[in-house]
Amino acid sequence: MLVLLSTLVVFLVSAALWNGFVRRTPPSAAGAAPSVAPERPVPAESAPGGAPPPAPTRVPAPAPTPVVPSADAGGPSYFVLLARSEIRRRIRASAGITYLNEIVAASPDSVLHRWDGRVATPVRVSLAPATVANFQPAFLDAVRSAFQRWQEAGVPVRFNLDADTSSAEVRVQWRIQFEGERSGQTDVQWDQDGHVTGGVITLATFDPKGQPLGPDDLRVLAMHEVGHLLGLDHSPNVGDIMYAQPKVRDLSPRDVSTALLLYDLAPGLLRVGG
Numbered sequence: 001m002l003v004l005l006s007t008l009v010v011f012l013v014s015a016a017l018w019n020g021f022v023r024r025t026p027p028s029a030a031g032a033a034p035s036v037a038p039e040r041p042v043p044a045e046s047a048p049g050g051a052p053p054p055a056p057t058r059v060p061a062p063a064p065t066p067v068v069p070s071a072d073a074g075g076p077s078y079f080v081l082l083a084r085s086e087i088r089r090r091i092r093a094s095a096g097i098t099y100l101n102e103i104v105a106a107s108p109d110s111v112l113h114r115w116d117g118r119v120a121t122p123v124r125v126s127l128a129p130a131t132v133a134n135f136q137p138a139f140l141d142a143v144r145s146a147f148q149r150w151q152e153a154g155v156p157v158r159f160n161l162d163a164d165t166s167s168a169e170v171r172v173q174w175r176i177q178f179e180g181e182r183s184g185q186t187d188v189q190w191d192q193d194g195h196v197t198g199g200v201i202t203l204a205t206f207d208p209k210g211q212p213l214g215p216d217d218l219r220v221l222a223m224h225e226v227g228h229l230l231g232l233d234h235s236p237n238v239g240d241i242m243y244a245q246p247k248v249r250d251l252s253p254r255d256v257s258t259a260l261l262l263y264d265l266a267p268g269l270l271r272v273g274g
């Protein structure tokens with residue numbers, strides 16, 4: 001009985017905490033979602049079983065009753081909830097320095113995705129020549145330097161770009177052109193804890209207007225797509241490589257800070273009640 005009572009108290013406290021955070025979150029989902037949605041051309045969600053229950057999103061319902069952990073129901077513990085609060089606090093505190101706030105606000109499931117523990121065991125990437133029109137061998141070096149750039153920036157993920165296709169976790173593939181206003185796409189998979197488990201980067205050899213791309217264009221393009229592979233979504237700032245239509249040709253300090261913060265935080269769910 002005492003256990004149940006304290007569980008209930010803990011739950012109410014955390015619900016109150018959550019409400020506190022919700023009020024400080026800039027606009028409600030209704031305001032935030034549509035403004036960002038059209039900017040997100042990259043379908044990065046093939047999360048297995050990732051569809052969250054629609055119930056406890058951001059509507060400040062009084063006290064979400066159904067989640068009260070009973071015996072061994074396995075609801076998030078007090079410490080888990082505290083840890084999530086701390087992560088949200090750190091993300092809020094990074095406003096202006098990173099765009100992680102914007103990424104979380106635009107995230108349909110409030111889950112941080114990133115690779116975990118992949119310095120000692122580099123991520124296996126297959127990067128092979130292609131036969132599509134305008135493919136140049138120099139594109140391979142351009143893609144290599146894009147991966148390299150993120151590693152040099154201090155992101156704690158290593159890539160082995162010499163993996164063969166059968167053992168690769170990430171595949172880089174080529175096509176002539178995309179239909180929409182873009183020249184690259186990254187599809188990322190992750191597990192239920194938010195750990196990225198694999199992905200496919202597709203790069204075009206012609207831009208949307210039909211202009212052939214050169215090696216340096218591919219380097220810039222690949223840097224943007226590797227950002228997605230690392231777990232980043234789009235930045236609203238035109239000065240960042242993760243801007244939806246990249247205008248700059250290198251990582252910005254904000255790109256680097258955002259990635260470093262992401263890799264300093266535990267991946268997974270950020271909201272309460274999951």
Ligand SMILES: [Zn+2]
Nearest residue numbers: 042224234244
């Ligand atoms: Zn993108």
